[in-house]
Amino acid sequence: MFNIIYIERQVADHPRTREICTRFPHATRVECDRYGEVFNPNAQNFRLQKRNPSLILAEKHKGRVLQAPEGYGLGGRRNYYFSHMLNCLYDCRYCFLQGMYRSAHYVLYVNYEDFENDMGTILAEADNESCWFFSGYDCDSLAMEPVSAFVQHFLPFFSRHPQANIELRTKSTQIRGLLKMAPIPNAVIAFSFTPEEIYHALEHKVPTLERRLQAMLQLQQAGWQLGLRFDPLIYQHAYQAQYRGLFQRLFSQLDSEQLHSVSLGTFRLPHSYFRNIVQLYPDEPLFAGAFSTDNGMVSYPQALEQEMTAFCTRELLQHIPESLLFPCTLAA
Amino acid sequence: MINLVVALPAEARPLIAHYRLTDKTTHGGFRIYRNAGMSLIISGPGKVAAAAATALLAACNSAAAQAAWLNIGIAGHATHATGQSLLAHRVTDHATGKSWYPPQLFDLATTTTSLLTVDRPESSYHHGLAYDMEASGYYAVATRFSSAELVQCFKVVSDNREHSTASVTAESCVQLITRALDKIDLLLDALSALAQEHDNWHAAPAGLEQLTRQWHFTVSQQHQLAELARRWKVLVPNQPLWLDKLDTRKKAAEVLQCLQQHLDSLAPGALQATQEPGV
Numbered sequence: 001m002f003n004i005i006y007i008e009r010q011v012a013d014h015p016r017t018r019e020i021c022t023r024f025p026h027a028t029r030v031e032c033d034r035y036g037e038v039f040n041p042n043a044q045n046f047r048l049q050k051r052n053p054s055l056i057l058a059e060k061h062k063g064r065v066l067q068a069p070e071g072y073g074l075g076g077r078r079n080y081y082f083s084h085m086l087n088c089l090y091d092c093r094y095c096f097l098q099g100m101y102r103s104a105h106y107v108l109y110v111n112y113e114d115f116e117n118d119m120g121t122i123l124a125e126a127d128n129e130s131c132w133f134f135s136g137y138d139c140d141s142l143a144m145e146p147v148s149a150f151v152q153h154f155l156p157f158f159s160r161h162p163q164a165n166i167e168l169r170t171k172s173t174q175i176r177g178l179l180k181m182a183p184i185p186n187a188v189i190a191f192s193f194t195p196e197e198i199y200h201a202l203e204h205k206v207p208t209l210e211r212r213l214q215a216m217l218q219l220q221q222a223g224w225q226l227g228l229r230f231d232p233l234i235y236q237h238a239y240q241a242q243y244r245g246l247f248q249r250l251f252s253q254l255d256s257e258q259l260h261s262v263s264l265g266t267f268r269l270p271h272s273y274f275r276n277i278v279q280l281y282p283d284e285p286l287f288a289g290a291f292s293t294d295n296g297m298v299s300y301p302q303a304l305e306q307e308m309t310a311f312c313t314r315e316l317l318q319h320i321p322e323s324l325l326f327p328c329t330l331a332a
Numbered sequence: 333m334i335n336l337v338v339a340l341p342a343e344a345r346p347l348i349a350h351y352r353l354t355d356k357t358t359h360g361g362f363r364i365y366r367n368a369g370m371s372l373i374i375s376g377p378g379k380v381a382a383a384a385a386t387a388l389l390a391a392c393n394s395a396a397a398q399a400a401w402l403n404i405g406i407a408g409h410a411t412h413a414t415g416q417s418l419l420a421h422r423v424t425d426h427a428t429g430k431s432w433y434p435p436q437l438f439d440l441a442t443t444t445t446s447l448l449t450v451d452r453p454e455s456s457y458h459h460g461l462a463y464d465m466e467a468s469g470y471y472a473v474a475t476r477f478s479s480a481e482l483v484q485c486f487k488v489v490s491d492n493r494e495h496s497t498a499s500v501t502a503e504s505c506v507q508l509i510t511r512a513l514d515k516i517d518l519l520l521d522a523l524s525a526l527a528q529e530h531d532n533w534h535a536a537p538a539g540l541e542q543l544t545r546q547w548h549f550t551v552s553q554q555h556q557l558a559e560l561a562r563r564w565k566v567l568v569p570n571q572p573l574w575l576d577k578l579d580t581r582k583k584a585a586e587v588l589q590c591l592q593q594h595l596d597s598l599a600p601g602a603l604q605a606t607q608e609p610g611v
Contacts, residue, residue, distance in 0.1 A: 003439065004421055004436050006433065028421060030421050030446065032422075033431075037431055037433065041432070041480065043475035043478070043479055044435070044481070045481055045530070048437065048479060048482075048526060048530065049481060051437055054436070105435075281533075282533055282562045282565075283565065284566070288563045288566035288595075288599070290595075290599045
């Protein structure tokens with residue numbers, strides 16, 4: 001899977017580093033002082049690197065758990081996000097990570113315990129008020145589970161802290177670890193979907209819609225709380241039929257009464273990320289359409305955005321109560 | 333375009349013969365050998381000379397948007413046998429301590445190594461490191477002109493703890509590079525394919541030049557035109573950038589507006605399945 005594993009010198013002897021390295025005995029190990037030496041230089045091309053990214057094992061020193069932007073959340077008042085990893089196994093053409101990072105290498109922060117300590121501090125300050133911790137912003141929460149053992153490590157923490165809620169956002173079917181655990185009520189496994197046509201055009205290396213749906217059914221049967229994420233909504237001429245079909249397919253099999261939440265948001269990117277992505281993929285039809293820029297954000301023209309959100313909201317409300325629906329109202 | 337940077341004439345000779353680099357010129361004391369798709373410059377020993385030669389070659393070949401770059405030469409190594417081919421996964425400048433990490437995208441059989449660029453020939457070999465005198469100068473400059481994935485260092489072990497640098501001659505150097513030509517071929521094929529693909533992504537559609545000849549575009553308008561040309565290539569593939577109604581437009585701003593309106597009306601209604609190649 002990896003030809004090369006870059007390792008920060010200070011985590012070279014970390015037990016998690018050693019464990020991960022034993023999984024890849026043929027990978028060449030290259031030491032570096034700080035992961036930024038490998039990850040951050042200017043002269044890199046995300047698109048070229050995406051063909052064969054390497055793994056970087058590093059320590060996250062600060063900014064481990066951050067306050068989520070206003071408008072982001074599932075009804076809670078205290079919302080935070082954290083990333084144990086940068087970059088994703090998948091290659092979705094609409095993903096903002098392509099525009100945010102210069103490198104497609106996967107950075108895995110091995111100091112999980114420090115993340116937990118930071119969450120513990122936040123919980124102590126919250127004085128028993130419920131907090132939400134969102135994972136899956138800079139990476140897919142489950143896709144790298146066999147390597148990272150992220151869920152295996154973090155869920156016991158949430159099991160011990162019932163006032164802390166976690167969202168694991170994913171397009172992965174790596175659910176073996178979850179199925180081996182007893183479900184906890186304060187974890188939501190949130191799966192992202194686009195219609196089949198968009199999946200084929202834009203979501204490279206992602207498990208098929210059917211496999212993800214089957215994974216959800218297994219988790220639901222095991223008692224895990226599930227979420228559905230339709231973000232970003234992508235426009236095509238036939239988007240109404242496509243999204244209607246997608247919703248029917250999902251809700252005909254999932255038990256919507258057991259769903260925790262459903263959220264949606266249209267395609268939008270900060271202008272600087274959009275510019276970088278277009279530079280990387282000038283030949284991508286998704287970026288050849290008409291977009292508008294407003295307040296530094298690139299999105300579909302407002303009328304189209306409103307039309308898509310209204311249509312999908314109407315369609316979703318035929319399957320779920322309004323209390324489960326959380327439209328995303330903030331910038332990406 | 334492929335750019336080769338080598339330090340010594342003895343390292344260059346097998347490459348010039350193998351790739352038939354028959355067109356020879358001299359710039360500022362540097363000898364450059366070329367064929368239609370490849371250039372080779374002989375830098376002379378040392379990282380400063382390598383940096384200067386790399387910059388000169390980039391300037392001479394400025395038409396190539398993203399060239400593939402390869403530094404080829406001999407190196408010392410503590411444990412590898414002489415003749416072992418190595419590709420650098422880390423290049424460190426001994427004097428400054430700065431390191432670069434050439435991304436390794438290809439599944440080639442060539443062993444990769446950490447390469448330390450020193451200012452003087454090294455006789456005490458530390459375990460696990462290859463030694464040369466040019467790579468850091470070359471790499472720092474070449475990555476100003478091409479993306480790091482396209483800039484690599486290929487070395488052949490010429491000396492080690494058992495065979496000192498004193499045993500390296502021009503003749504042995506020729507032999508070492510000659511024996512590595514198969515591996516160099518594989519690497520250059522992979523690198524040039526990647527560079528070519530990159531250039532194809534960014535190639536302007538036919539007809540763009542005619543527009544810029546016919547109307548005067550300000551710098552800002554040139555950026556707008558480039559963006560419209562990009563969209564044209566996707567939405568109107570295989571057709572030159574031209575609309576009949578442009579004939580009646582007098583100003584560049586009118587041309588831009590006309591193209592914009594046309595392209596907005598063509599916004600993709602159905603995305604096509606595509607797949608990025610892996611390695």
